[in-house]
Amino acid sequence: MDTQQNTALTRALAEVPGPLPTSGVIHIAIPHTDRFTVVGNHLAQHPDLSCTAVGIAVRIQSLPQGIEIGIKALAARCREGEKRIAAALRELEAFGYLQRVRDRLPSGRVITRTVFCNQPTALLRPRRPAAPQHPAAPAPRPAPAEAPARVPTSAPARAQAPTSAPAQAPAQVPTPGPTPAPAPAPAPAQVPTSAPAPAPTSPPEPDTPAPPHVPPPPFLAAHPTPLFVPLVPPPTAPKPPPAPLPRPDELTPELDRAATALLSDLRRRTPQLTLSETDVRQLVPGVAAWLERAAHPDAVRRTLTTDLPHPLRHPAKLLKHRLTALLPPPLPGSQDLAVPARPRITVTPFQTCDDCDRAFRSPAPGHCRDCREHRAHRSEATRTAA
Template identity: 35%
Template sequence: MAEEQSSAPTRASAGAPASGVIHIRTRHADNFTVLSNRLAQRAGSAVTVGVAAYILSLPDGASIRIDALCAHFKEGRGRISAALNELEAEGWLERRVERGPGGRIVTRTFVYDAPGRTADGDIPPPGPARPTPDEGPRAEPHAEHQDGRPAPEADPRATAVLASLRHRDVRLVLSERETAALAPAVAEWLDRGVGPYEIAETLTAGLPAHITRRPARLLAYRLAALRPPARVPEAAAQPVVPLQNCDGCDRAFRAPRPGRCRDCRASAVVSGPLAA
């Protein structure tokens, strides 16, 4: 006979610690979500952990666009967007643009409870894939200028954004030369305060059903045409005007130099003609 399962909270044992957290656990039969300790105990932003836990609790097909998340959480778009950027960078979240029924281009979002797996549940092989005979030899990682000087190394943040585009749309496969050429423009977006998640979303949103040219040319156009404005430098702090004691009434007032306060100056202006 099976052992009876109780849903009542488990009492703290007699050997419970005298300090620190003491768990009173309840056995859940339905309406619960399993989270890995890797996520629940993730160091850093509590917003990122909360957003991840909320997304994992949603049913398939639920919207996790920034607007939908902002309607649920009190945090603003900036913090929600930053949380999505962190989750995508760490592999908890992946967005792909694929061809749906009838040839429509649709965006599919995959959420992983264990990062490092593909949407098919397989663990990808480590290291770069070997080129097939049709691809020919890969370009050397360090490009050179036409005059033979080595080109500056691309910003790794920018190359990571460009590499993620192929997971959103399988047509956006870039060569190493194309990645090196596009990386400075992506780095400029990053320096202007746009996060990796938002950059990838902007570059892949509303792509045409048929791309008749190299995708690098399309991405280069979008990076130039949709370039965000530069960050406005913070205004210089205004100097604090010192406190002065009024020579007439001895009250404190702010002024760059000693003298009379506004009331005393106004009184002197009024009394002057009357005294005359």
């Protein structure tokens, strides 16, 4: 059987304007008439929000007002677990889409309101109040290009004549200068055709007061920058320069020969690591640094050949990365491994006072502090009496 064709899809593709792209997505935009939600591209294409957070934001934005959007409530509606939903809500809260505000009711009870804003950056700009609505002035009736010389006077026309005159009265503005002679008034049944009818002017609009400055909400004023820092940098972030290949303190002929032999022998056991002569000369200093730090050749070979990716496209780059990132530290010396001597603590022995037989600490026998002070005081008194 031949491949079944979808005629509806073929017809819809034929209605897409312009030539169809050879690769990428093709949009078939059918206007919604009911049950739809407007989502901004700043949310749908947010560079720092995860797809889970964007989906949770769209789900919250589509729910009616007053619906519970806690972690357990969203977990009951979505397939994601509570941990992923909690992480997505933290992302939305860090970028200002979701806020939790504590409010006090008139009864004194403190509650937490969950607020979702579809454009958090718009809250930072002052919002203009709505302009007062004025009643629309009646539209002027267009004057005919060539009015008939006579208009039949009927009862409705006579009734409208006195009401239309006051409407045109504000349009007449007196001008300075000599007053011309009054012209004879035309008959009520005649309409002048030489001058157009004056257009009614609308009453002057009152001055609109300047919009007051609305300070930003406290949660956005305190944190103007996003608090959430993604752990994984975006693909467009600048990458740090690669670490240089380690080099030995002194590349002796013995180290150079051993490193060259080790790198050339890798293809004997691992055919994927077949290196060119240029690659071997570039990687010799790294292997020599390992051998200088007393690394066994078998350990170096095992580190370079274990758990290789499939397929291996750049063996020289892989070996350079492993020689740089897995470089062992130098072996400690015998003095570094020696156990440090414990510090000796000198203990002052006890002595017995010769006068009062009181025990006190002193390196040599003698008198205690009280007896020494008493002897000094007595000697001073004797010297004063003499």
